[in-house]
Amino acid sequence: MVAIGIDIGGTSIKGAAVKSNGKIFEGFSMPVNKWESSETCIRKLTVMVQNYIERHQLADKIEGIGIGIPGTLDISSGTINYANNLRWENVRIVDLMHEILPYQIKIMNDANASALGEARFGAGKHHPTVVVITLGTGVGGAAVIDGKIIEGNESKGGELGHMTIVVDGEMCTCGRRGCLEAYASATALTRDTKKAMLKNRDSLMWKLAPELNFVDGTVPFGAAKQGDPTALKIIDNFVKYLSEGLLNYCNIFRPNVIVLTGGIANAGEILFSRVNRYLRAYNYGYKFTPKVEVIPATLGYDAGKIGAAALFFD
Ligand SMILES: [Zn+2]
Structure with a gap:
């Protein structure tokens, strides 16, 4: 079982395929340019994820894409209410990515994502x-x-x-x-x-x-x-x-x-x-x-x- 994990930070976005035993593949990263709109940034990210999946021949192995985001989220609708560091407001990130990517996409708070990773596969396993x-x-x-x-x-x-x-x-x-x-x-x-x-x-x-x-x-x-x-x-x-x-x-x-x-x-x-x-x-x-x-x-x-x-x- 493989899923893509993405970590959106204030200055860069990093992602990688992760196996269900927590083993992480070589990943990808892109800078976040503050002068670009959130839509432009997310469309670039979407293309990067799609290329990554093709390059690693993961298309029929992916369970889904999980994204850790620094901000207040509406998880059920896949919307970023407000991300202070990025100055993003009301961004329907899951809908935007679904325009190209046919996988299940889930979002969560970035601090919670780190905690979950550390608890399940790091010091807390x-x-x-x-x-x-x-x-x-x-x-x-x-x-x-x-x-x-x-x-x-x-x-x-x-x-x-x-x-x-x-x-x-x-x-x-x-x-x-x-x-x-x-x-x-x-x-x-x-x-x-x-x-x-x-x-x-x-x-x-x-x-x-x-x-x-x-x-x-x-x-x-x-x-x-x-x-x-x-x-x-x-x-x-x-x-x-x-x-x-x-x-x-x-x-x-x-x-x-x-x-x-x-x-x-x-x-x-x-x-x-x-x-x-x-x-x-x-x-x-x-x-x-x-x-x-x-x-x-x-x-x-x-x-x-x-x-x-x-x-x-x-
Ligand atoms: Zn306080």
Whole structure:
């Protein structure tokens, strides 16, 4: 069984054929030109997919085409309501592609596609209940149970990053206060790092980022690895809020594993050892509740394509 998985990003569109065991073929990619209309871009994509299918002689093997899209979607009608990064509005992507491609086409949110790919074929495979959390500019995530993503009514649920962890806390991008995203995203970590640097002029972090404009999530982790006390405090504080969020997911879903992905997850052992220690210390039910392991993602940028294709693997 083979399906095509497509990952639409802010600057490029990537796709590949994926086997039902998660094995991915050599793929294709095309740039997204912001000055082109959404229709032009999707027509180019459609031709590219058609050529790809012909070149790989997949025409009678394809189960369908799955597409991960960054934005608000109407999945039942195959419409992109709004994609902020692309400035696309009310785009009937499935109808447009069906003008040429005679296959079943399904769309889903791009973060959910990555989570599904990672849960079924990446770090979460072999586990029935998996929570995948992306720690990037924002915090996204999804729970995948028995290979199915929990999306809720109109597939608009699963906003795991917008769980309140501090009532009246820091402002969040969603307009509310105190969401996990406002404490555990790269944006939040950068904000807290800048604050701490201004108070601690002797911190090693000033060597890694001589100006505040250069600060990103790698700065506190880099300095903490070298023992900088200010950076270590920032990391411990970050881990506390992140772990409190993860403990909430544990209490709701009781996953076998939690998979962390996104830029901050690249911090490695310094992050994972602390988060796992925190979860073990505060796990609900003491030793009578199954332990939850927090582990790094393994599929990298392929997760979105594999997850979108996985919509056809049941
Ligand atoms: Zn929020």
